[in-house]
Amino acid sequence: MEPYESVDFFGIEELLSEDERLVQHSVREFVSDKVIPDIAEHFEKATFPRDLIPQLGELGVLGANLEGYGCAGLNNVAYGLIMQELERGDSGVRSFVSVQGALVMYPIYAFGTEEQKQKFLPKLATGEFIGCFGLTEPDHGSNPNGMITNAVKDGDSYILNGNKMWITNGCIADVAVVWAKVDGVIRGFVVEKGTPGFSTTLQEHKFSLRASVTSELHFEDCRIPAANLLPETGGLKSPLKCLTQARYGIAWGALGSAMASFDCARKYSVSRIQFGKPIASFQLVQAKLAEMFSEITKGQLMVHQLGRLKDQNKLRPQHVSMAKRNNCYQALEIARTARDMLGANGVTYEYCVGRHMLNMESVKTYEGTHDIHTLILGQEVTGIAAYE
Amino acid sequence: MEVAVCLKRVPDTASKIRVGEDGKTIDTSDVQYIVSPYDEFAIEEAIAIKERQGDTQVTVVTLGDTAAQKELRLALAMGADSGILIKSDSALDANQVARNLAAALEAKSCDLILFGRQSADDGSGQVGPMVARILGMPCVTDVVSVELLDGAVRVEREVEGAREVIESSLPVTLTAQKGLNTPRYASLKGIMQAKKKKIEEVEAQPFDARFPVKSLSPPPARPEGKIVGEGVDAVAELVRLLREEAKVL
Numbered sequence: 001m002e003p004y005e006s007v008d009f010f011g012i013e014e015l016l017s018e019d020e021r022l023v024q025h026s027v028r029e030f031v032s033d034k035v036i037p038d039i040a041e042h043f044e045k046a047t048f049p050r051d052l053i054p055q056l057g058e059l060g061v062l063g064a065n066l067e068g069y070g071c072a073g074l075n076n077v078a079y080g081l082i083m084q085e086l087e088r089g090d091s092g093v094r095s096f097v098s099v100q101g102a103l104v105m106y107p108i109y110a111f112g113t114e115e116q117k118q119k120f121l122p123k124l125a126t127g128e129f130i131g132c133f134g135l136t137e138p139d140h141g142s143n144p145n146g147m148i149t150n151a152v153k154d155g156d157s158y159i160l161n162g163n164k165m166w167i168t169n170g171c172i173a174d175v176a177v178v179w180a181k182v183d184g185v186i187r188g189f190v191v192e193k194g195t196p197g198f199s200t201t202l203q204e205h206k207f208s209l210r211a212s213v214t215s216e217l218h219f220e221d222c223r224i225p226a227a228n229l230l231p232e233t234g235g236l237k238s239p240l241k242c243l244t245q246a247r248y249g250i251a252w253g254a255l256g257s258a259m260a261s262f263d264c265a266r267k268y269s270v271s272r273i274q275f276g277k278p279i280a281s282f283q284l285v286q287a288k289l290a291e292m293f294s295e296i297t298k299g300q301l302m303v304h305q306l307g308r309l310k311d312q313n314k315l316r317p318q319h320v321s322m323a324k325r326n327n328c329y330q331a332l333e334i335a336r337t338a339r340d341m342l343g344a345n346g347v348t349y350e351y352c353v354g355r356h357m358l359n360m361e362s363v364k365t366y367e368g369t370h371d372i373h374t375l376i377l378g379q380e381v382t383g384i385a386a387y388e
Numbered sequence: 389m390e391v392a393v394c395l396k397r398v399p400d401t402a403s404k405i406r407v408g409e410d411g412k413t414i415d416t417s418d419v420q421y422i423v424s425p426y427d428e429f430a431i432e433e434a435i436a437i438k439e440r441q442g443d444t445q446v447t448v449v450t451l452g453d454t455a456a457q458k459e460l461r462l463a464l465a466m467g468a469d470s471g472i473l474i475k476s477d478s479a480l481d482a483n484q485v486a487r488n489l490a491a492a493l494e495a496k497s498c499d500l501i502l503f504g505r506q507s508a509d510d511g512s513g514q515v516g517p518m519v520a521r522i523l524g525m526p527c528v529t530d531v532v533s534v535e536l537l538d539g540a541v542r543v544e545r546e547v548e549g550a551r552e553v554i555e556s557s558l559p560v561t562l563t564a565q566k567g568l569n570t571p572r573y574a575s576l577k578g579i580m581q582a583k584k585k586k587i588e589e590v591e592a593q594p595f596d597a598r599f600p601v602k603s604l605s606p607p608p609a610r611p612e613g614k615i616v617g618e619g620v621d622a623v624a625e626l627v628r629l630l631r632e633e634a635k636v637l
């Protein structure tokens with residue numbers, strides 16, 4: 001197979017520092033060597049490549065933008081580049097890393113006690129512990145504020161009841177960051193695997209993110225130590241802060257997926273001969289490639305500045321909404337077009353485009369659907385919330 | 389122990405290479421650069437030796453323009469301790485490169501100097517042995533295993549149909565062949581630590597060019613293939629041509 005070529009039409013690499021480039025280089029090599037060779041088979045068999053976990057830990061991508069506790073302490077542009085490179089491989093692998101870092105390590109880091117940080121973060125950073133994030137419920141997706149899961153204080157414990165659904169890593173997690181209402185206020189808890197009253201079931205039969213574990217979490221009078229409450233959590237803004245971290249990474253990740261689809265479609269169209277010439281010589285095909293190329297470049301410029309804003313502490317969740325919404329939408333469109341350009345070959349696992357297309361359906365939906373982000377932007381420009 | 393690794397920044401082996409306007413060097417626009425792959429084996433070996441032996445300093449050295457800092461930094465991120473950049477904006481011949489490297493390494497009194505067996509661009513394979521010669525050290529080329537003994541080293545080379553085991557006293561220069569090891573990825577923590585490591589910069593000295601490149605040209609375009617027929621019927625003719633014209637059977 002020909003080596004992967006990313007897009008850098010506007011010379012964005014020149015805007016990167018030396019260490020940001022090295023991070024991108026290292027993760028790109030890792031993805032080429034360790035992720036790409038087996039990922040289609042995992043996708044087809046609906047298995048998660050668990051052997052990658054310790055290797056991802058060793059490379060240092062888990063919680064890479066956190067300081068201390070065994071984390072690499074990278075800036076947010078370097079972190080974004082990691083997500084981009086990982087999702088060039090597969091959205092399932094990027095999802096694993098996003099959940100672990102932005103949705104499990106981040107809340108413990110931001111809302112946890114020193115003991116909680118010492119206990120969980122170093123092991124999550126190496127991949128010895130796997131984490132999951134339970135917010136969505138069967139009846140509450142876009143509207144998590146309506147959640148039913150609740151926790152009642154009982155002496156030195158909390159008693160948890162409720163169900164979570166669509167939880168990435170659920171069945172394989174050692175620690176679950178679970179959101180539940182205490183007297184009507186959303187709080188975060190760390191629930192450890194094996195706690196009586198806590199069980200999981202695997203959600204099967206997905207056609208998307210097949211190389212990723214998705215699960216239901218069940219809490220039935222699940223008694224957890226009061227010390228497992230994340231003390232600084234309070235209200236919907238706490239899980240939303242985590243989601244802003246994860247969505248930030250997704251905005252970058254989606255570009256990786258888009259670049260993989262584009263690279264594949266471009267090479268294929270140059271080598272595929274129909275009517276005696278490469279299909280790339282037909283205007284319709286060129287128009288598709290030109291469109292993809294432009295959208296990827298626009299998306300790159302957007303996330304680059306998004307990252308710089310985040311590093312300067314000027315980032316607002318609405319900025320992230322725009323980038324997540326735009327880049328996921330474009331990546332899905334690009335994957336669909338690329339799939340089309342490969343003809344029948346586009347529906348096989350031999351080429352990555354079909355897999356990316358199917359994956360992007362989930363990525364467009366989770367972490368705030370496309371339409372919910374539309375409404376967030378609508379509120380930004382009008383001052384009127386249309387989703388409540 | 390003092391270990392040095394000489395590495396070279398070369399065009400990515402995946403880049404499409406065009407000859408530049410001067411007809412002697414390549415056109416560097418749109419070219420991505422990497423550490424020459426054989427040199428990565430040398431870096432990995434040095435770091436692995438440091439991890440096994442302890443109390444070892446690994447210095448990485450390159451000759452190139454300021455951009456080559458990035459390749460040194462990669463080696464530092466993999467685990468080397470310090471770097472030396474010998475700055476030169478123009479292309480030098482193997483003699484000039486070897487003399488500059490030797491000059492930079494002389495004061496270090498290295499026990500071990502490692503090179504890749506050849507660079508991925510020029511591929512002359514001369515620089516390692518030349519540096520060894522200038523510094524008066526023995527040199528073993530194309531090694532596939534390295535074992536440190538007390539004040540000596542045992543290395544293996546793959547020779548046609550056999551494996552050769554060689555012992556040399558220290559100091560020694562070795563050039564790395566594929567199969568020596570699997571280079572590690574620079575970890576993200578390693579990359580952060582490398583930011584604090586020192587890269588010393590010195591200007592390249594104007595040694596004589598002994599064998600400068602006079603011209604560079606792309607390989608001739610491949611002649612068009614010949615279709616001798618279709619299906620089973622074509623086999624006899626194909627075999628005849630392979631035997632009589634191509635003389636490969």
Ligand SMILES: Cc1cc2nc3c(=O)[nH]c(=O)nc-3n(C[C@H](O)[C@H](O)[C@H](O)COP(=O)(O)OP(=O)(O)OC[C@H]3O[C@@H](n4cnc5c(N)ncnc54)[C@H](O)[C@@H]3O)c2cc1C
Nearest residue numbers: 133134135136141142166167168209362366367369371387
């Ligand atoms: C593979 C996968 C992995 C996931 N992993 C996790 C995880 O790890 N943790 C977790 O907590 N969740 C996870 N999710 C859940 C995900 O975040 C939710 O599916 C998502 O928030 C949407 O919720 P829903 O599926 O209930 O859809 P709904 O909220 O029911 O939405 C259905 C449709 O209605 C639209 N809609 C809803 N409300 C409005 C409105 N007010 N105005 C206009 N349109 C509206 C939506 O845009 C959407 O098109 C995952 C989902 C998938 C598919």
